[in-house]
Amino acid sequence: MPPTLSRLFLVAHNIELRIVSLIVRARELADDVVLLDAGSSDETVQLANEIGCQVVRIQDQRGPQALARLLIQEDLIAEHMLLINIDDSWRLTDLSMSVNRSRERWDLHIAYHERSEEGVELDDLVLGTLGLRHVAMSLKGCESLATMPASALVADVPTALRVRFVGVEAPIQLPQRESLATASRFAQLFYWMLESKHPLLLFGIPGLVLFVLGYRLSGDLGTLLQEVNSTSVGVTLVTVAMTLTGLFGMMVALILYIMGKQVERIQHQYNWPKDN
The missing domain is CATH 3.90.550.10 (Spore Coat Polysaccharide Biosynthesis Protein SpsA; Chain A)
Structure with missing residues (x-):
């Protein structure tokens, strides 16, 4: 052996x-x-x-x-x-x-x-x-x-x-790209968001507000579209954009929240202490 x-x-x-x-x-x-x-x-x-x-x-x-x-x-x-x-x-x-x-x-x-x-x-x-x-x-x-x-x-x-x-034999060394530094900064920002529970604040609450506003405005679209003009088209586009943006924000917040829980599980598994 x-x-x-x-x-x-x-x-x-x-x-x-x-x-x-x-x-x-x-x-x-x-x-x-x-x-x-x-x-x-x-x-x-x-x-x-x-x-x-x-x-x-x-x-x-x-x-x-x-x-x-x-x-x-x-x-x-x-x-x-x-x-x-x-x-x-x-x-x-x-x-x-x-x-x-x-x-x-x-x-x-x-x-x-x-x-x-x-x-x-x-x-x-x-x-x-x-x-x-x-x-x-x-x-x-x-x-x-x-x-x-x-x-x-x-x-x-x-x-x-x-x-x-x-x-x-030493492998061929390719020049380092600036994108590596950018990726490092993005990874640090992403981890900070997971650790500080900021996804729910940065994406969840604004997303919920925009979704509710978009939903409330959509109730008046039927009246506005009876007369098609620049105002009614503009209000329709804004309503759709607000609703979709709010829905996207809530989805991002939920995904990041789940990923944060996975990070906590991995930290606990390997006894990785976190700062208080």
Whole structure:
């Protein structure tokens, strides 16, 4: 039976849009999840704290040796560990593959972004400069990494360890679109409306008022349409517009209210506390 993953470390920076889903998914695969935050300036740390994830601040400890020393210093080492570097090319679908590698009983399994340099052998690469994708390590592997200097080469990794290095081709990076920022602002506004119960105030009450007014005005349409002129046509169009707008507003309020209840259910399921 493959060993269970004792602790999963997420090295991340400014990933507020996906930190919650990432931690929730990681908790399904590991006994414990720790966020190693590389100086995020958004709400990444706050969101991780809200769902009860331990957060450790890191500075320039991005190489495998420095990270291994940090884990030992913070007393975070465990029998089977997995460290994942969450960068722009990483996707949530990559998580299961990395976890599977950690269950193969490697002392060190390091996936890194391949370079386009020609004539450079893997053994000649400086270990600390590898573009890490993930590091799966045992307790013995972590302790060995921690003793290696920053200038150590891949060839300097102790041969007594069960080690594997896997190069991963970096995907093509498309330029970020401004629509992502717009979508983020819209998502924050949408969530604020759900949390503050504003859908019923912003859409429900105005929608009800417009619908009632439109309904009351529709009672006089029969009299107005006996003589077709610009006034009667205008009143008819206004009445129809008010009625439909009011009906649409009430439907939107009802849908957002139901979605808010679903958000509360998910928060309760994952013990996500809300601010009072």
